[in-house]
Amino acid sequence: METQKELTAAQAVVRGLCPRCRTGQVFSGPAYGRKRQLMLETCPHCGLRYEREPGYFYVAMFVSYALIVAELVAACIAAYILFGNTENPWVYTGVALVVGVGLSPVNFRYSRLILLHWLTPGLSYEPELASKSSNPAAKP
Numbered sequence: 001m002e003t004q005k006e007l008t009a010a011q012a013v014v015r016g017l018c019p020r021c022r023t024g025q026v027f028s029g030p031a032y033g034r035k036r037q038l039m040l041e042t043c044p045h046c047g048l049r050y051e052r053e054p055g056y057f058y059v060a061m062f063v064s065y066a067l068i069v070a071e072l073v074a075a076c077i078a079a080y081i082l083f084g085n086t087e088n089p090w091v092y093t094g095v096a097l098v099v100g101v102g103l104s105p106v107n108f109r110y111s112r113l114i115l116l117h118w119l120t121p122g123l124s125y126e127p128e129l130a131s132k133s134s135n136p137a138a139k140p
């Protein structure tokens, strides 16, 4: 069995885990699926409150913006390679719509996870919390 202590920050982001204990989930439900994706208020393992202050996740919009720009540039380059030098603007419009709408659940999830893991000052991994049993009141 893999222990949670071995996870790097990047692995914790990919798996959607808490930035402090890297054990508890940040979201309930998958990015895609029948069940709605909801962000939990606190970590179910260590009790960390994810929204540090009101409006905290507005910063995630800028992370999401950077993600969608990178995705659109990559998708449009791929479309250029696949479809050749077409002058039909609907090719790129269609690609941009499919990529933008299709990846919006992923951008929502990972912009918040990137914000929590790498862009929040004073919030760091505490390995001793990963090994402790679940206790939400331990260190809110």
Ligand SMILES: [Zn+2]
Pocket: 018, 019, 020, 021, 022, 023, 024, 043, 044, 045, 046, 047, 048
């Ligand atoms: Zn936690």
